[in-house]
Amino acid sequence: MNSNVIEVCGLSKSYGAIKAVQNLTLAVKKGEFFGFLGPNGAGKTTTIKMLTGQVQPDSGEAHVLGIDVTHHIEVKKAVGIVPEVVMLPSFLTVTEYLEFVCSVRQVDESQAAFWLDFVELNESENVLCKDLSQGMKQKLSFAAAFIHSPLLAFLDEPFADVDPLMQKKLRTFLNEYVGGGGTVFLSTHILEMAEKLCSRIAVLSKGTVLTSGTLHELLHEGSTLEDVFFNLVRTHG
Amino acid sequence: MVESLLSLNLKEEWRMLTSYFSSRNLFFAFPAVLVVIGVLMGRLLPLFREAFEMSELVVAFHLLMAVYGLFVGAFGFFADEVANTWFKDGHLLIHMHTILPISFRKLLAWFYIKDIVYYLFLTIIPLFLGLFLSFSVSLGVFARLFGSSLLSFLVGVSVSFLVSSLYVRSRLSLAGILVAGALIAGTGAIEEFPPLVSFVSRDWGAALLSAGIFIVLSALSLVITKPVQRARRKSFAKTDLFHQMNPVLAKEIIDVRRSGTWQIIATSYLFPLVFMYGIFYFSGRLFQFHIDIPLVFYAGFIGYLSTLVYSWLNNIDPPSSFSTFPITASTVIKKKITLFLLFSFSVATVYLVVLGYILDALSLVPLSLVIMSSTSFYVAAVTAWLCGLYPNTRLFDGAVLARYLVLILPVLLVMSILSLMGRSLWLLAISGVTLVAAVLLYERLDMKYENDPLG
Incomplete structure (x- = not known):
């Protein structure tokens, strides 16, 4: 039985003359903590947007949880997404936003209360989303991504604005989530974080995968993920 | 420097x-x-x-x-x-x-x-x-x-x-x-x-x-002058709207209320009406061309303000906040039209009743409401059909603008002429046609915008 929750074959996307992603092929297994690394402009966010139905690919095929990514509503129903640029409805309060998400995803509203507490936004529950700090917005976005207990979560720089205490809490949650059978597709610039969390990693540059493998396969004796990343990007970038 | x-x-x-x-x-x-x-x-x-x-x-x-x-x-x-x-x-x-x-x-x-x-x-x-x-x-x-x-x-x-x-x-x-x-x-x-x-x-x-x-x-x-930083964290009591209706519609209603856009929309109707009244007043003085403008004319005119009001509804909050959820662009557009109809009908009805009183034409209010409703829905549906969630930018596209004018202007002209001639039955007939056209366009929004990106 095929245990891949993400299967990508020859996926490409261009914005005018800029080839954001070129002929991308990869697979992610169920229960993996998959790290997707690359320098700025490598095509990480475009790939995530294509895999989550936010952007239509120009060519190639991709299936997420067995769903063709061109069926964008079905994909969005199934997965959880923390976008790189957090986009929250400006005029809803924190609680109302979580209730909105519960309503859209047809989830019991008790989940809203749980996640409000989990991301420690209780004191800001009646504050409009537009008035939240960046870190608060990111925590709220994280809660919204997991409120329906998805089998697969796409996280695009989810820790960038979150304080260290909350980062640790979220890391612990993600490890438990993966331990419980969930799959994480994580895009991050924080190599240390990727090294701590990810079981398998792909490095992307100029829209193509430079290398992929388990941490054990990628790291040579004495080297760190940072060394591997720098060498790859310098050589091919 | x-x-x-x-x-x-x-x-x-x-x-x-x-x-x-x-x-x-x-x-x-x-x-x-x-x-x-x-x-x-x-x-x-x-x-x-x-x-x-x-x-x-x-x-x-x-x-x-x-x-x-x-x-x-x-x-x-x-x-x-x-x-x-x-x-x-x-x-x-x-x-x-x-x-x-x-x-x-x-x-x-x-x-x-x-x-x-x-x-x-x-x-x-x-x-x-x-x-x-x-x-x-x-x-x-x-x-x-x-x-x-x-x-x-x-x-x-x-x-x-x-x-x-x-x-x-x-x-x-x-x-x-x-x-x-x-x-x-x-x-x-x-x-x-x-x-x-x-x-x-x-x-x-x-x-x-x-x-x-x-x-x-x-x-x-x-x-x-001196930069002023005001307290931003304003608290709001929790609304119950999400339990009462579709969550996208509930979100849109909250947006209009809390952003203050409802005030802008209400005055959006007032200024053009006053302006139009002024034009007729001055044309009477300039050209000695006195004409009694019937209430039904104003009703049709109100309908043509729909593009403006629909645009305001799309200015409040970018649709990108929906992009990670299983919601289509066509759903958002339809909910905006629903909100537009709810809001504009109530505001425009008040204006028409007041105008009917001023012009001593209260008996024409029912017909005016029919004309206003059908033209409002038609113009909003045409705008939404052509521009989706981005009327402010897409209307600047020459091809879109041309199609918009072709779909809107003839109806406006016919309605205006018939209302000035006092042809009530014809006005009712045209209203019926525009209503059918509006419903058809509204129903086809799914086909056109289902895969439109929200980001």
Whole structure:
């Protein structure tokens, strides 16, 4: 039985003359903590947007949880997404936003209360989303991504604005989530974080995968993920 | 530094303005239209002179220029967070004082100069070019008119700058200024308005005084101005709307309420109606062409404001907040139309009943409501069909605009003619046709926008 929750074959996307992603092929297994690394402009966010139905690919095929990514509503129903640029409805309060998400995803509203507490936004529950700090917005976005207990979560720089205490809490949650059978597709610039969390990693540059493998396969004796990343990007970038 | 700040501000404004148009060439359509308006104003001058004394027209023109300045001169608000709201958290040079060692005052001064340059070249000069092409007056008189009009505009701008700066710093001092202004206006001193005097009396002293007023008020405004950071974390009681209706519709209703857009939409109806009433009033005085405008005419006209109202509904919050959820663009568009119908019908019904009372035509209210409802729905459906969630930008596309005009104008013309002729049955029939067309377009929104990106 095929245990891949993400299967990508020859996926490409261009914005005018800029080839954001070129002929991308990869697979992610169920229960993996998959790290997707690359320098700025490598095509990480475009790939995530294509895999989550936010952007239509120009060519190639991709299936997420067995769903063709061109069926964008079905994909969005199934997965959880923390976008790189957090986009929250400006005029809803924190609680109302979580209730909105519960309503859209047809989830019991008790989940809203749980996640409000989990991301420690209780004191800001009646504050409009537009008035939240960046870190608060990111925590709220994280809660919204997991409120329906998805089998697969796409996280695009989810820790960038979150304080260290909350980062640790979220890391612990993600490890438990993966331990419980969930799959994480994580895009991050924080190599240390990727090294701590990810079981398998792909490095992307100029829209193509430079290398992929388990941490054990990628790291040579004495080297760190940072060394591997720098060498790859310098050589091919 | 000085040269660089001015040129950077000019470039920023140019790039921002041209980004609203699908082609840079289209951008120049705006001043070109003003040239045409200038020509028309010049050509219509003999007609105006039959109804008004030349001196009255000169006063009115200078006052209009001053009012124009008042409208565009509220630069003091840039010191408030209001400006940040307009520009989505501030991505302009004027906001750079927050992270760079440069004073807000200096940035605002160059922003102010830059805006005046743009207003001059994009609006005032094109208008006067049109007037010049159609006027048969000496170059000297024309130059004096241009100079005094420009001074009227600048005085208006600087007054507005001062008032807005005071408003941001202290509501109380603003009240004082407004009372003083009202007292001056009450004495009838408007005929002593320095730019006007400079033109009428060929008085260089008055021209210098006007320039002095502009410089002093502008400088004073810059001295007064100071960035204000208001408490942002306003709390709201939890709403129950998500339990009562579709979550997207509930979100849209909350947006309209909390953003204050409902006030803008309500006044969106009021101003055009007053403007139209004014046009009929003046056409009666100018052309001795008296006509009783029936209530049903206003009903059709209200329907044509739908594009404006639908656009406002799309200005509140970007649809990107829906992009990670299983929601289609067509669902969001349909909920916006539902909200539009709920909101505009209630506001427009109030207007029509009040107008019916004023025009002593309450018996025509039911027919007017039918006409208003069908045209409103039709125009909103056409706008949504052609522009989706981006009416403000997509309508600038020449091809979209052409299709919009083809779908809207004939219906508007037929409705207007039939309402002026009092053909109630025909009006009902046309309303029925537009209603069917609106429903068809509404139903096909899913097909057209299901896969439209929300980000």
